[in-house]
Amino acid sequence: MKVTTCTTRSLMLRSFFLIVIFSIASIFKSLDVPELTSHSLLIPVESSNPISRLKDIKVLLLHVHLEGNLGDELETTPLLKHLHKQGAHVTAALSKWKKGEAQLHPKNSREYELVDVLATGMYRNYQPKHYDAIIVAPGPWSLCDDATIMPYPVDVYFGGSVHGFERCLEEHRLNERMASTLFVIREPLSYRLIQKNLPAAQVFMSGDLTNSYRPSQAAIAFWNEKYQKRFNNKTLVFSRANNFGKGVQIVESQIVLKFPNGTETLLPLEDVVFASSSFIEDADHFKSLKQNTSNLVMCHTTEQMFSLVGMARQVYTDRYHPGVLAHRLHVPLLVLEYKKNQIKLDGLQEISRLKTHAEIVDLNAQAFSKLDEIIRAKNQSKEATHH
Numbered sequence: 484m485k486v487t488t489c490t491t492r493s494l495m496l497r498s499f500f501l502i503v504i505f506s507i508a509s510i511f512k513s514l515d516v517p518e519l520t521s522h523s524l525l526i527p528v529e530s531s532n533p534i535s536r537l538k539d540i541k542v543l544l545l546h547v548h549l550e551g552n553l554g555d556e557l558e559t560t561p562l563l564k565h566l567h568k569q570g571a572h573v574t575a576a577l578s579k580w581k582k583g584e585a586q587l588h589p590k591n592s593r594e595y596e597l598v599d600v601l602a603t604g605m606y607r608n609y610q611p612k613h614y615d616a617i618i619v620a621p622g623p624w625s626l627c628d629d630a631t632i633m634p635y636p637v638d639v640y641f642g643g644s645v646h647g648f649e650r651c652l653e654e655h656r657l658n659e660r661m662a663s664t665l666f667v668i669r670e671p672l673s674y675r676l677i678q679k680n681l682p683a684a685q686v687f688m689s690g691d692l693t694n695s696y697r698p699s700q701a702a703i704a705f706w707n708e709k710y711q712k713r714f715n716n717k718t719l720v721f722s723r724a725n726n727f728g729k730g731v732q733i734v735e736s737q738i739v740l741k742f743p744n745g746t747e748t749l750l751p752l753e754d755v756v757f758a759s760s761s762f763i764e765d766a767d768h769f770k771s772l773k774q775n776t777s778n779l780v781m782c783h784t785t786e787q788m789f790s791l792v793g794m795a796r797q798v799y800t801d802r803y804h805p806g807v808l809a810h811r812l813h814v815p816l817l818v819l820e821y822k823k824n825q826i827k828l829d830g831l832q833e834i835s836r837l838k839t840h841a842e843i844v845d846l847n848a849q850a851f852s853k854l855d856e857i858i859r860a861k862n863q864s865k866e867a868t869h870h
Contacts, residue, residue: 536855538570540862543614544598545606545633546622547575551588553760553785554804557693558621562641563597565851571858574600576609578622581763588763590783611635615862618854619643621669621692623827630655638857639665642692642850644673644827649680658683665857667850670830671837689850690834690843693807698786706790714780714794717756721800723821724768730801730820733775740799741820743829752776756795760788760805803827810835 544566548555566573575598577586586603595601602609611617617635621642627650629637645668648657662683668674669691677686720738722731732739737749756778759765769779782788788808792798798809801821806828809816816835818828838846 536569537566537858540571540615540858541613542566542571542573542858543576543609543611543617544573545576545617545619545637546578546624547598547620548578548580548622549575549587549591549594549601550578550581550585551590551761551763553782553788554693554802555622556591556594557696557785557788557804557807558642558691560594560597561692561695561847562620563594565854567597569855573598574602574614576602576604576606579606585763606632607634609635615865616858623824626657626661627651627655630657630660636660637664638861639667639854641667641854642669642689642847644668644670644830645676646673646824646826649676652680657681665853667853669834670827671833672826672830676826687850687853689846690838691804691807691831692847693804694811694840694843695847696785698789702784702786703789703793706787707794710780710790710794714756714778714791716794716796717778718750718754719756719758719791719795719798719805721758721760721798721802721805722765722768722772723759723761723801724765725823726801726819726821727768729822733772740817743818743820743825745820753778756780756791758782758788758791758805760802801828803831806831806835811840813840 544562548559563573563575580586587601616638619629619637619640623644623646624640626645626648630651645666651657658681661681663685665685665687666677666681667687667689668677669689671688674686674688677684720731720740730741732741733752734749736752738752738755739747739749741747752775755776757769757772757776758780759769760782762781762783766781769781772779780787780791782791788805789812792805792808792814793812795809795814797815797817798805799817799819800806800809801819803824806816806818810831816832818832821828834843
């Protein structure tokens with residue numbers, strides 16, 4: 484009898500707990516509590532997959548500009564972030580544009596953490612055998628100069644423009660030297676130049692990486708509030724010091740703007756806001772402009788540029804990246820004459836007519852995929868050779 488009583492009590496308790504469990508489940512179901520899927524977890528589980536795609540692969544990145552120019556920051560940061568996210572070990576060889584401490588400006592500190600080594604040595608002294616892939620960072624590239632200072636093949640020129648290399652095609656045998664190189668080009672004029680003069684090279688048309696840059700929305704909102712009353716719906720002119728008096732002039736109470744086809748337009752000086760994206764080059768220039776106007780903005784952060792360009796009525800520029808931002812933010816754009824870098828400016832004007840910002844972002848994503856494929860292939864080839 485005792486055994487029977489214990490068994491009966493056990494069954495009763497088990498039934499009671501089952502009823503409680505089902506009741507609790509019914510209550511949660513009625514409350515429509517979401518399941519803890521991978522999308523609702525605080526730490527997204529899918530983030531671990533892409534990180535290993537280039538894990539520990541050694542990349543030498545040449546011509547990295549960290550001197551403080553905002554255009555360089557806009558185009559370089561997306562590449563550095565991509566390589567960092569994929570797990571690559573990146574040696575960033577700093578550009579030789581500036582010397583000494585000026586090569587590394589404090590305002591670029593957001594980019595420092597994205598690389599493993601900041602190198603300042605002579606480019607010819609790097610040993611290709613120590614790296615799985617060699618990449619040239621975005622910018623205007625001089626292939627003739629590179630052939631002189633880099634006595635080794637480059638795997639990828641990523642996200643830039645070319646100029647003036649036709650003069651040394653034969654001297655440096657560029658077509659042979661670039662036979663296995665991928666050029667990811669940001670504008671159509673440079674794309675056609677590569678196709679015509681370097682038929683052995685691979686070439687892919689993307690867009691400027693500024694289109695893939697992610698600014699701080701909070702900082703943009705801050706500057707919007709600061710600039711709204713004074714600069715909203717103004718005509719914006721990005722004027723560089725070494726083009727003033729040529730592509731941009733001030734004549735009495737008017738500003739004269741010269742276009743690449745030789746035509747000019749005149750605007751009342753009081754309706755124009757002068758801006759610069761490079762305080763390291765234009766600071767003295769803007770001090771002298773104070774004699775003519777108080778409508779001056781020297782941008783020190785990319786978010787300032789996003790804010791200022793975004794609220795403009797129209798943008799005229801002899802600098803490249805303010806024009807890229809104007810196109811991205813759907814602001815009417817006209818590039819000015821600047822003979823030193825006219826190819827990339829004219830190419831910018833052309834691509835702004837051919838492609839939308841969304842289309843360029845998609846092309847940039849494809850370019851990153853091609854970059855990953857080449858880096859992995861180089862790494863596998865190197866490992867096969869060692870084994």
